Amino acid sequence: MRNTVKLSLHIPDAPARPGEKPNFSYLQIPEAGSVRCPDVATSPAEMRDLAYDLIRVLDWDHRAVGPWNPRLAPETLRRVLKLMVIDRIFEDRMFRAQRQGKTSFYMRGLGEEAIAMAHAFAVTAKDMCFTSYRQQGLLIARGCPIIEMMNQVYSNAGDKQHGVQMPLHYSFPEYGYFAMSGNLATQVSQAVGWAMASAYRGGDKIAVAFVGDGATAEGDFHAGMLFASVYRAPVIISISNNQWAISMCQAIAGGEQTTFASRGLGVGLPALRVDGNDFLASYAAVQWAAERARSNLGATVIEFVTYRGHSHSTSDDPTRYRPADDYAAWPLGDPIDRLKRHLTALGEWSEDQHAAYEAKAAEEVRALQAQAENIGTLEAGKHPNPEVLFENVFEQPDWRHKLQRQELGV
Amino acid sequence: MNMVQALNSALDVMMAKDPNVLTFGEDVGYFGGVFRVTEGLQKKYGKTRCFDAPISELGIVGVGIGMAVNGLRPVVEIQFADYIYPAYDQLVSEAARIRYRSVGGYTAPITVRSPYGGGIFGGETHSQSPEALFTHVAGLKTVIPSTPYDAKGLLISAIEANDPVMFFEPKRLYNGPFDGHHERPAVPWSQHPASEVPEGHYTVPLGKAAVVRKGEAVTLLCYGTMVHVARSAAEESGIDAEILDLRTLVPLDLEAIVASVRKTGRCVIVHEATETGGYGGELVALVQKHCFYHLEAPVERVCGFDTPYPHGFEWEYFIGPARVATAMRRVLEG
Known part of the structure; x- marks a missing residue:
């Protein structure tokens, strides 16, 4: 049989490039409160629709509505808001510090703050989070001293990781924050294994794996989901779909024909798709998945639909590959702004209070940064002794490390 | 067992x-x-x-x-x-x-x-x-x-x-x-x-080679199946080879290697893996660094040929005692 048409390749492209008007027509946004909230014990086969919908709690008038409304106390919401403000200020300062030559590299999580915060409040520090790049809000929410994070970014003498790891590739066992890997998606299967160990022992801890839309293409993501399903691991696999993987739009990762949440359906996992810029919806989704995991019902995949408000890292300029005003046009708004408006609508917060808090937080973060820089930055000040670079390759150094340390003269 | x-x-x-x-x-x-x-x-x-x-x-x-x-x-x-x-x-x-x-x-x-x-x-x-x-x-x-x-x-x-x-x-x-x-x-x-393997718990430490045959003429560095090939090569050729079974490559028992090669002055490395970029190259470098003034001949490698493993040519490809003996003779002549 002969082809009736000439074959051609389809190469997806971003809906808008520099100089063009932002275009988010590909994103279907249902009304807040319109998505059902099944019981966690529901069979995954009976809630496949949730992988294609979009769970939203905050409506256009900034009210919390519908069955996913977690009904958190205003006091809790104020805490979340304040933590997100601190997170954003901290990250802005660190980004600028890189521009000032004080460190080698940084990546901002602008616009994705609610996702980390949702996990910080819905799972505990005794559980384990295997993070990607933009979840440092977890550490801030759990009380990790910000100066310790700054010391890590500067690889200075106060860095608990002894300067061996790139900025923001944190490792904080005391806050349930696994040693982050720059090889994306590798930690999905590790989170599943961690969760399996918890179940093996009959414990009550769960794990969370974070992955971006781009890295869902990696085999580790698919293998991790499969093992999680096969062994019913108590794990949450959280996809931050921020629309961009450096310069590649989410369509290149396979987001054009279906949703990222739906990746879970093929292995029989339940999957939720959530407005990631809506803290209440994000929290409710993580809470739902955590309850499922803790009830020994197994893993859940969650896609958080969000937008990477800044560059991928200090090494790229997003105006080279997307419209400069893309983030401003993002239809799901900004997570801090939306929670602020919600609290204000409740009469529990105001623009004045917000401005005052921002000023106070900026002052505090600036003071901490001065303290950290007083210890040292990557280029100046006090650093760990170079002998540490030969430690922790193995439990005990072998003869090579002893000889090589002598060669370096430390 | x-x-x-x-x-x-x-x-x-x-x-x-x-x-x-x-x-x-x-x-x-x-x-x-x-x-x-x-x-x-x-x-x-x-x-x-x-x-x-x-x-x-x-x-x-x-x-x-x-x-x-x-x-x-x-x-x-x-x-x-x-x-x-x-x-x-x-x-x-x-x-x-x-x-x-x-x-x-x-x-x-x-x-x-x-x-x-x-x-x-x-x-x-x-x-x-x-x-x-x-x-x-x-x-x-x-x-x-x-x-x-x-x-x-x-x-x-x-x-x-x-x-x-x-x-x-x-x-x-x-x-x-x-x-x-x-x-x-x-x-x-x-x-x-x-x-003869004990039923219960015992360990063989990581990082310790075993001298499986004592000898004076040449040191054979090998591991895995090649240990047995090397032993037959020594016995069949009549060459008084000292055979070290490295057992662990990392950590490596450098001391045992150096002691043996300094004694024999000659060294042949045998491994199944393809030659280029194989562990043998690492061993050659270590032997020349630590034993150079004791060496009587260039160090030889007997390794897998640099091809994929060919199904129908198993015994042309697999290293047998004859290839090892030939290398030992070259080293002894050197």
Whole structure:
């Protein structure tokens, strides 16, 4: 049989490039409160629709509505808001510090703050989070001293990781924050294994794996989901779909024909798709998945639909590959702004209070940064002794490390 | 015991001793592994401690790492070393570096067992010797036993180690000490002294080579199946070779190598793996650095040819005693 048409390749492209008007027509946004909230014990086969919908709690008038409304106390919401403000200020300062030559590299999580915060409040520090790049809000929410994070970014003498790891590739066992890997998606299967160990022992801890839309293409993501399903691991696999993987739009990762949440359906996992810029919806989704995991019902995949408000890292300029005003046009708004408006609508917060808090937080973060820089930055000040670079390759150094340390003269 | 039974015994001993030890991999559970190394363990210890895994090496290793980080001591099986490449990123970028990047805050004491090497008509996908891909990586230990006694003692050491260990099992040695003489009847382990394997717990330390034959004329550095090939080469050629079974490549027993080569002044390195970029090159560099003024001749390598493993030419490709003897003669003439 002969082809009736000439074959051609389809190469997806971003809906808008520099100089063009932002275009988010590909994103279907249902009304807040319109998505059902099944019981966690529901069979995954009976809630496949949730992988294609979009769970939203905050409506256009900034009210919390519908069955996913977690009904958190205003006091809790104020805490979340304040933590997100601190997170954003901290990250802005660190980004600028890189521009000032004080460190080698940084990546901002602008616009994705609610996702980390949702996990910080819905799972505990005794559980384990295997993070990607933009979840440092977890550490801030759990009380990790910000100066310790700054010391890590500067690889200075106060860095608990002894300067061996790139900025923001944190490792904080005391806050349930696994040693982050720059090889994306590798930690999905590790989170599943961690969760399996918890179940093996009959414990009550769960794990969370974070992955971006781009890295869902990696085999580790698919293998991790499969093992999680096969062994019913108590794990949450959280996809931050921020629309961009450096310069590649989410369509290149396979987001054009279906949703990222739906990746879970093929292995029989339940999957939720959530407005990631809506803290209440994000929290409710993580809470739902955590309850499922803790009830020994197994893993859940969650896609958080969000937008990477800044560059991928200090090494790229997003105006080279997307419209400069893309983030401003993002239809799901900004997570801090939306929670602020919600609290204000409740009469529990105001623009004045917000401005005052921002000023106070900026002052505090600036003071901490001065303290950290007083210890040292990557280029100046006090650093760990170079002998540490030969430690922790193995439990005990072998003869090579002893000889090589002598060669370096430390 | 043969080597399969010895490895099974090591797992049995460790699973009995430590509830955190578990094992999984393809066909590992109910069936007991395609080479029978995990036979009976599921029945004895239950399905949660010995189970089958999806055919996903990167998943098996990634999940194993996560378990190890959370306090378990998983022993995972990669059915053939030839199948390990999908897991390479997990081993190189993750298992090897978790201790380092977290400054000891997290560790991944996983043991990766894998049948390895040629001599079984396995062709290009069931015969490879990829150890150099792992010895090159900072943070991984690499072990290759040559006898049932060592296999058990080394596997117990690997499981007890607080670092990730690659444990390659020369599959041609599972049932007998094969010396490369494929034309002769197969010899079972029962006639070999190293088949006497204690039932209980014992260890063979990582990082210690064994002198399997004392000699004065030339030092043969080898491991795995080549230990037995080297021994036959020495006996058949009448050359008084000293044979070192390295047993672990990382950490390497440099002291034993240096002592032997300084004594004999000559060195031949034998390994199944392809020559270019193989571990033999590392050994040559170390020998010339530490023994240069004791050497009477250039160091020789006898290695796998730099081709894929050819199914129909098993015995042209597989290193036999004759190739080793020829290299020894060249070195003795040199």
